[in-house]
Amino acid sequence: xxxxxxxxxxxxxxxxxQHWWPADDTFEIVAGAVLVQRTTWRNAExxxxxxxxxxxxxxxxxxxxxxxVIEACVRRAGFYRSKARRLQGVAxxxxxxxxxxxxxxxxxxxLRHTLLALDGIGPETADAILLYAFERPAVVVxxxxxxxxxxxLKRDAAISDTxxxxxxxxxxDDVPRLNELxxxxxxxxxxxxxxxxxxxxxxxxxxCRTGSKVSKA
DNA sequence: CACCAGGGTGGTT
DNA sequence: AACCACCATGGT
Numbered sequence: 001x002x003x004x005x006x007x008x009x010x011x012x013x014x015x016x017x018q019h020w021w022p023a024d025d026t027f028e029i030v031a032g033a034v035l036v037q038r039t040t041w042r043n044a045e046x047x048x049x050x051x052x053x054x055x056x057x058x059x060x061x062x063x064x065x066x067x068x069v070i071e072a073c074v075r076r077a078g079f080y081r082s083k084a085r086r087l088q089g090v091a092x093x094x095x096x097x098x099x100x101x102x103x104x105x106x107x108x109x110x111l112r113h114t115l116l117a118l119d120g121i122g123p124e125t126a127d128a129i130l131l132y133a134f135e136r137p138a139v140v141v142x143x144x145x146x147x148x149x150x151x152x153l154k155r156d157a158a159i160s161d162t163x164x165x166x167x168x169x170x171x172x173d174d175v176p177r178l179n180e181l182x183x184x185x186x187x188x189x190x191x192x193x194x195x196x197x198x199x200x201x202x203x204x205x206x207x208c209r210t211g212s213k214v215s216k217a
Numbered sequence: 218c219a220c221c222a223g224g225g226t227g228g229t230t
Numbered sequence: 231a232a233c234c235a236c237c238a239t240g241g242t
Contacts, residue, residue, distance in 0.1 A: 020223095037224040043240060044223085078239040082225085122225045142223065186223055 002152055004171040006207040011184040014202065018183030021132040023048075026100055028057055029133040033125050034087055035077045047077040059099075062091035086120025093118060108136045123161065131182070135175050139165045140182040144189030151199055152207070 022041075023029050028048060036044035050073040051057045056065050070084040077083055094100065103111055111134065115126040123141070130138035141161045149159060172178055188194040193202045 033223085036222090038222060038237085039224095040222050040240075042222095076239060078222085079224090079237045080239075082237060086225090120225065124224060128223075140223085144223085182223080189223090 002149060002167070003207045004168050007152075007204060008172060008177055008181055008184070010204055010207060011188055012180060015184050015187045018180060018187055020179060020183040025057070026133050027059055027094070028052075030090065030094075030129055031057065031062075031087060033128045033132070034090065034120055035074060035083060037079070037083070037120075037125065039078045043076050043078065047074040050074070050076075059091045059094040062088055063095040082120065086118075089119050090121070104134065108134075108138070111136065112138070128182070131175065131178055137169070137173050137175050137178055139168045139172075139178060141165055142182070142185070144194065145182075145185045148185060148189070148194070148204070151197075152204065 021029050021032070022045075023032055031051065032044055032048055035047050048057065051062075051070075054065075054069065054073055056062050056070065056073060062070065065088070067084055067088060070088055071080050074080050074083050074087065098114070103114065106114065108130065112126055112130055115121050115129055116123070121129070127138040127140045130136040131140060141164050145164070146159070146161075149164060150156070153159075168181075172181060188202075188204075193199050
């Protein structure tokens with residue numbers, strides 16, 4: 001069994017506060033979550049700055065903008081045609097269908113379902129938006145976390161994201177720690193230790209036992 | 218030159 | 231349900 005609380009403490013002790021999300025505006029967080037998909041934050045941030053300079057970093061402006069202009073703005077973030085189309089789709093939903101003030105009042109489960117219905121927003125992005133934009137207690141399951149858990153359990157078989165989310169949520173349910181956790185998992189994943197097939201240098205393996213399972217859902 | 222980065226979608230088996 | 235190709239730029 002992995003003690004996710006202890007794992008969090010170990011990660012925090014090793015890497016310190018990560019100060020996520022590096023944006024204040026709510027829509028900027030949503031746009032950033034889409035732009036950063038399969039790309040570095042550096043390039044996503046540059047795309048956000050370009051959108052901002054064109055006055056397009058708001059749902060109403062982005063909803064009515066020329067798609068070709070949006071494509072030019074977000075080109076550096078990669079997959080620029082998809083991202084421009086999806087970004088505008090999200091903007092149009094927020095501007096004409098359902099604004100933040102309405103979404104804010106929804107229960108977390110309903111809000112998650114609403115986000116997942118949008119084109120370009122899958123499980124990871126939806127949970128990131130829930131956590132960082134709406135400050136709901138969501139567990140963001142990414143490839144780094146899957147890999148980390150796989151290694152701690154010394155297991156080759158994959159663990160379902162649903163079980164993983166439930167297991168983490170059972171021990172960490174407050175927004176501040178869930179916020180740090182996702183950032184810390186990525187910080188660790190980017191290190192040499194996090195990238196190694198077997199992690200021998202770090203002390204993270206102290207928080208699990210070989211052959212045992214992740215607590216059940 | 219190859220490989221990776223804070224994924225998601227659509228199609229195939 | 232698992233797997234696959236595809237999307238595309240920028241950095242190492």
